Amino acid sequence: MGRGGTWVTGFAVLVALLSLLPIGFVIGVSWQVGWEQIQALVLRPRVGELLINTVLLVLLTLPLCILLGTALAWLTERSNLPGRRAWSLLAVAPLAVPAFVHSYAWVSLVPSIHGLPAGVLVSVIAYFPFLYLPVAATLRRLDPAIEDVAQSLGLKPWTVFLRVVVPQLRLAICGGALLVGLHLLAEYGLYAMIRFDTFTTAIFDQFKSTFNGPGANMLAAVLALYCLAMLTAESAARGNARYARVGSGSAREQQVVRLGRPATLLALILQTVTCLLALGVPLITLGKWLIAGGSEVWHWSELLAALQQTLFLGVAGALLTTCAAVPIAWLSIRAPGRLQRVLESCNYITSSLPGIVVALALVTVTIHFARPIYQTTVTVLLAYMLMFIPRALVSLRAGIAQAPVELENIARSLGRSPGRALWLITLRLAAPGAAAGAALVFLAITNELTATLLLAPNGTRTLATGFWAMTSEIDYAAAAPYALLMILLSLPLTGLLYLQSKRTAGR
Amino acid sequence: MNALELNAICKSFGSQRALDNVTLAVPTGSRTVIVGPSGSGKTTLLRMIAGFEFPDSGSLSLNGQILLDSTHEVPAHQRRIGYVPQDGALFPHMSVAANIGFGLATKGPARDERIAELMDSVALDANMATRWPHELSGGQQQRVALARALAQQPRLMLLDEPFSALDTGLRAAMRKMVARLLADAGVTAILVTHDQSEALSFADQLAVMRQGRLVQAGQPLELYQHPRDEQTALFLGEAVLMPAKIKDGWADCDLGPITVNHQGNSEMAQIMLRPEQLQLNIASTGSPGCHGVVTERDFGGNTCTLTVTLLAGKFEPGRSLPVHCAGLLAPPIGSAVQLTTLGRAHVLNN
Structure with a gap:
């Protein structure tokens, strides 16, 4: 690596150090509070209650998400289900509806809904696409020859599925389950609306209502430990087995399984019910409130201001996050090594922490060490960067990998300086990846609520916070336009996510 | 007269000695083939000549100009050395014409004329100019890569196993075409391969490498008949x-x-x-x-x-x-x- 490489490494180290801020905050707070107070704050009935709630939520939601996501993925990818392309798109579409809008729809429809059962129901509906997407992509990529061989060795189709297909889905299921699990820990709006207490809702309430700094911080520390435990469990569940296809040449096309008439009927019922619950309920509720509210709920000046604010934060946050991800992505492809792996991991670990922990860390740090940026847009953008950098990183890395270093070398041998070669070849080829990454960050920012509520300067109103303000006042009709705009903003990007997953699978 | 002179080149990657005191002279206008088994250091040597790698010690000069010694180092983009890798490495986001014209300093009609001329010289149809690299066969891709490298009128052409990805029949035809083109353009060339029959048929001068060392260099017939040791004898044929x-x-x-x-x-x-x-x-x-x-x-x-x-x-x-x-x-x-x-x-x- 030349002098340019040193600069890139320096920048990547800076971003990694920044990303360690929330972990540093958790350790710092625990150190400052002292063991006795930690015991007093952590070992109390309230924390036990939150712990039980959160554990039950995870234990009940994850298996249901895995079952539903895998079943739908198999039906749309490997069976001859009528309209499977449309069903496949509909299975991803719920991602365009923010989790707290799902919750809002259910509370509007069934006002008495609350507690753990409601939490599990809405969570499964809101998050199963996170399982569906990777499992469907993996099913598409599997080499059918392996299943043929298993059948030729005397295994029945159902046994082939359990012994050959399911083990190959392990990575996708583990990855998807982790993503859902981390969302369950981090989500605030969904559970606050259906009155189900988790760590995140408790931390938020404690911080907002009583400004109990140490109390909220210690709960955040427990939550961070919970996340780390989940990351470790996922890593252990993944195992060390190899899942890449061995052998040269391209795999054959997948063969679809012919469903009998009863199976087709059952499959169509499952698809329709899921679609109704995940898309029908929010859209019907939204429609109902929009009709009920009429033109009075369209406060255009406020809505446009919120849209403008959301677009500004989304675009600025996406740009900042993508730029911050460039050095790490470049290093991980061009100069992979132990340091690069450590730098990359720092970002992944931090992004797996709930937004509320990141926000509390930034509140504490800015109050004590950077007062001028406390409750400013800069802090909000910084929080977005720390939370969403892996989304940009993954796409960027794939983009840079599309431009092998050999192409840069060729450009240099044809008389272009290293900088020009990087610009003309690598960055041009990585541009679609960078754009996709930026779009995913934008999507996340559009629907972000917790960190924005805690960190944004007074008077800031995004679509998400505007929606939240209205629902907090039980003005569900006035909240509907905000929800509709959020869905409309998210739809094209959800489509992009769908196309990207198809492309990853080589179709 | 020698076009390229390598003197006592050494290079290590960690504890692995990739090049061990390699000294070689490449005569002007010749086709030198560096042959050796995988991991013998031949590609590292080629990349060093191109300016993509730097030796731990040693010197390198081209047409009397020192490209590299202990005090001086000419970067790759100022060496005017053409490079054709194994798979052609065409720029996937550029058309055939844009790929060929990438290294040309001229603009406008003169540039288009030169691109057409180069396409003709590598037997590529003029209507292929607007095609994308992924629309070309392996042989066509290699011809575009060759035309692209020739466009800047290189002082030296480096070819890194350029025929290995091609079918057996196509390989011989491409080899003849490249030899003819290089002779017509009067360009000194170094080709790296692990295929002994390709090496023997293409080379004016053959250099055998093993474990980072240059074991023997000379005319192909001389090396075939009088190899220095048993391993070289067996590497060059039965x-x-x-x-x-x-x-x-x-x-x-x-x-x-x-x-x-x-x-x-x-x-x-x-x-x-x-x-x-x-x-x-x-x-x-x-x-x-x-x-x-x-x-x-x-x-x-x-x-x-x-x-x-x-x-x-x-x-x-x-x-x-x-x-x-x-x-x-x-x-x-x-x-x-x-x-x-x-x-x-x-x-x-x-």
Whole structure:
């Protein structure tokens, strides 16, 4: 690596150090509070209650998400289900509806809904696409020859599925389950609306209502430990087995399984019910409130201001996050090594922490060490960067990998300086990846609520916070336009996510 | 006169010695082929000449200009050295014409004219100019890569296994075309390959590398006939290796007394013959010479490789030898044959 490489490494180290801020905050707070107070704050009935709630939520939601996501993925990818392309798109579409809008729809429809059962129901509906997407992509990529061989060795189709297909889905299921699990820990709006207490809702309430700094911080520390435990469990569940296809040449096309008439009927019922619950309920509720509210709920000046604010934060946050991800992505492809792996991991670990922990860390740090940026847009953008950098990183890395270093070398041998070669070849080829990454960050920012509520300067109103303000006042009709705009903003990007997953699978 | 001179080049990757004191002179206008097994350091050497890698020590000069020594280093983009890698490495986001014109300084009609000229020279149809790299076959991609490298009128052309991804039939045709183009353009070239037949057919000068060292360099025929050691002999083609006693230009070996290219005396030496130096006749009863039986037969169309097991032998009775003969004339397994040698055997260094 030349002098340019040193600069890139320096920048990547800076971003990694920044990303360690929330972990540093958790350790710092625990150190400052002292063991006795930690015991007093952590070992109390309230924390036990939150712990039980959160554990039950995870234990009940994850298996249901895995079952539903895998079943739908198999039906749309490997069976001859009528309209499977449309069903496949509909299975991803719920991602365009923010989790707290799902919750809002259910509370509007069934006002008495609350507690753990409601939490599990809405969570499964809101998050199963996170399982569906990777499992469907993996099913598409599997080499059918392996299943043929298993059948030729005397295994029945159902046994082939359990012994050959399911083990190959392990990575996708583990990855998807982790993503859902981390969302369950981090989500605030969904559970606050259906009155189900988790760590995140408790931390938020404690911080907002009583400004109990140490109390909220210690709960955040427990939550961070919970996340780390989940990351470790996922890593252990993944195992060390190899899942890449061995052998040269391209795999054959997948063969679809012919469903009998009863199976087709059952499959169509499952698809329709899921679609109704995940898309029908929010859209019907939204429609109902929009009709009920009429033109009075369209406060255009406020809505446009919120849209403008959301677009500004989304675009600025996406740009900042993508730029911050460039050095790490470049290093991980061009100069992979132990340091690069450590730098990359720092970002992944931090992004797996709930937004509320990141926000509390930034509140504490800015109050004590950077007062001028406390409750400013800069802090909000910084929080977005720390939370969403892996989304940009993954796409960027794939983009840079599309431009092998050999192409840069060729450009240099044809008389272009290293900088020009990087610009003309690598960055041009990585541009679609960078754009996709930026779009995913934008999507996340559009629907972000917790960190924005805690960190944004007074008077800031995004679509998400505007929606939240209205629902907090039980003005569900006035909240509907905000929800509709959020869905409309998210739809094209959800489509992009769908196309990207198809492309990853080589179709 | 030499175009390129490499002097005592050394390079290590961690504890791995990739290049060990490599010294080589490449004559102006020649086609030098660096040949060696995988991991022998030939690609590292090529990348160093291109300016993509830097040696730990040593120097390198081109047409009298020092490109690299302990105090001085000319970056890749200022060397004017063309580079064609194994898979062509075309820029996927540029059309054929844009790829070829990438290194051209000219603009406008002059540029288009030069691109058309280059396309014609590598036998690419003019209507391919607007095609994308993924729309081309492997052979077409390689021709675009070659035209792109030739466009900047390089002082030296480096070719890193450029034919290895092509079909066998296409490979020979491409090899001839590249040799013709380089000769027409008067460009000095270095080609790297691990394919010995490609190396022998393409080279004016052949350099054999092994474990980071330049083992032997010279004309292809010279290296084929007189390899320095057993490994080089076997790397450059099939060889019959035998122990022998050398005295006054004669070797006493399992084939009987045969002439060698060595005047010294040695009680125990190793000699080498190429299989085509062994001539095979159907043996008649009581005829003199070296006798054997055909024990294996590998029919390959126009040629056939037979394994002949000797009936007697001074050092190792029952030794098996490979013998080439015309495919249609190959005797069946079990035939009794008589072997004679053509030309002299080569005495290998210990």
